[in-house]
Amino acid sequence: MRSNDLIHFCPPARVVLGCGSRAQLPALLERLGYKSGVLVTDTFFSQHTPWVREYIAASEALGISTIVFDGGAADPTTTLCDDATKLIRAQIGERQPDHIIALGGGSNIDLAKALCVTIPDGLPVKNFIGALPAAPKALPLIALPTTAGTGSEATPGAILIDPSNATKVAVMDNVLRPVIALIDPEFTYTCPPRVTADSGVDALTHAVESYLTLDSSEFDRSGQVDPGYSGRSSLTMLFAREAIDLCARFLMRTYKDGADTEARIGMAYASHYAALSYGGAGLNAVHGIAYAVAGLTHATHGSTNAVMLPYVLDALRSVRATELLEVARLFGIDTKDQAAAVRQLPVLIRDLIGQLGIPTNLREFGVGQEHLADLTRDALAVTRLAKAFPVADVPATYERIINAAWHGKLGE
Ligand SMILES: NC(=O)c1ccc[n+]([C@@H]2O[C@H](COP(=O)([O-])OP(=O)(O)OC[C@H]3O[C@@H](n4cnc5c(N)ncnc54)[C@H](O)[C@@H]3O)[C@@H](O)[C@H]2O)c1
Structure with a gap:
């Protein structure tokens, strides 16, 4: 509670x-x-x-x-x-x-x-x-x-x-x-490996992004009495934590071996639990920027989320340190120094995404440097997602994330 x-x-x-x-x-x-x-x-x-x-x-x-x-x-x-x-x-x-x-x-x-x-x-x-x-x-x-x-x-x-x-x-x-x-x-x-990877990383993104999103007490419901999304709470975080744990254990296994039924079942649970989290809490920068990247590149939903996820995690290291440490531990990062463990998480997630056969920076996605300002503008235009990003200056942070994702830079 x-x-x-x-x-x-x-x-x-x-x-x-x-x-x-x-x-x-x-x-x-x-x-x-x-x-x-x-x-x-x-x-x-x-x-x-x-x-x-x-x-x-x-x-x-x-x-x-x-x-x-x-x-x-x-x-x-x-x-x-x-x-x-x-x-x-x-x-x-x-x-x-x-x-x-x-x-x-x-x-x-x-x-x-x-x-x-x-x-x-x-x-x-x-x-x-x-x-x-x-x-x-x-x-x-x-x-x-x-x-x-x-x-x-x-x-x-x-x-x-x-x-x-x-x-x-x-x-x-x-x-x-x-x-x-x-x-x-x-x-x-029957999902082929490409669909398994793209959709599996989508589930992971839903779980992590909703675990880190704005609190329900701060969420702007715009006066709606029956809002679709209303920020994270102890209830949504319960599902997110379990989904992250399942993704850490089973995402790579389903990709490597589609006949691994235990892993398939694990990811089916992960996907639904992640949905019970983000379907209440809502999402923010990963999806907001991914929509803009998809508009430009027409790449799949899962892969555009995947390319952004490590850079968004990196940008939340100070405001969501406790939660990122929990996620790092679920992914098996046992470094004693807590700040170092949090710094390692985006790198580990990016390695995982690379091993799933998905580009790990925006250049590999075919995004030119001349598109970065438009990407930032289009991502910020998805205001329902931008306003739930738990940082003080959302436009400046989006711009920094998009630049880091283009250069492939983490941990600065
Ligand atoms: N409404 C929401 O809350 C929400 C959330 C996230 C994504 N989306 C949307 O979902 C779409 C992506 O969905 P997706 O990742 O599930 O992929 P998909 O539904 O687009 O399917 C991709 C391909 O995989 C095939 N496929 C699906 N299941 C299969 C199976 N069991 N065996 C063999 N082939 C299979 C499909 O026939 C299709 O050709 C995007 O359009 C995205 O915008 C919606």
Whole structure:
């Protein structure tokens, strides 16, 4: 407990986690009274795994009808969402679905989240960007993550790319948190190494970044009574600490050997626990700057987070020394001198990222020095993340971090 915490915690209504747990879903949906759904996925899952076929057969036997939309794609755009809305509405005709199921990584889950608000009235998704109005209308979402991962199964946001200006936009409301987050670690066993590394480092970033973020007592909720994010608390830190420990133990193991089931299960837990932390606490500079880097380079979400993570940790050495020492210990840094141990952590994380096959500085990402000022400006423009960075002078610190990440300099 921390006596000045102000907790506003909105987890998914049900968390079902365990190997093989996907087999429980049809009976659970029947029990909850669902009758007619849309399953949002991509062709990898509909054509190369038995999971869609098995689900449809088992749920139909219980009287639940489902339309499959397998047009999901990595990093979904607002155009994809609007096209999917039209297609699905044409297929369902007069009969509104009573739930949506997402099967896939963060991309399919985010597309499905956005469809929860667009399908009822067929409106374009741009009408829902930002916070939703009071008493928001959204279909209930059941999320089945297949990466470990984004943790989108426990967050209030859907991230889409607006192709008109290549920026990421968000539909954000607690009503979008899934009514069921079903995490079956076996879904992740087919992830190729690149997806395993990118999504795994995303989970690590969520855990560490939310562990270090602004306290709930200082968080600016902008007057919202039902905020999506509200700063770190003893509750979110509980999940973050466990997630960091699991990532320290299992992230590299899953990358080196995708058949290591203990490591796969460990990362499935890590991803969800990290989401229970950042899905309440929120994030700050790593994601804020990573969004700007992704806008410039179009590199994956996980890899743009990864390249920034060590440099952001380095910038927090004085304001978050105690927490960074805890993280260092979880990663096995046992140097007695505490300041030295904290200094070693960003170096260790950067080595880990390099071993995961991800560039470790912005030059390797193809960012030119002439882009650094624009990157700083674009990152600061994501104000909901910038304002949660726990330093006194956010613009100057962002500028220093981006410069350090370009030069590959730590520990100065
Ligand atoms: N809403 C949120 O809270 C939130 C948080 C973080 C990231 N995101 C978003 O999530 C997206 C990234 O998601 P991701 O990292 O999970 O990857 P992804 O969903 O983009 O998937 C990447 C690729 O991996 C494939 N894949 C996924 N699972 C697989 C499996 N089990 N076996 C084989 N292939 C598989 C997909 O088909 C796809 O081709 C980004 O668009 C990002 O913006 C959202």
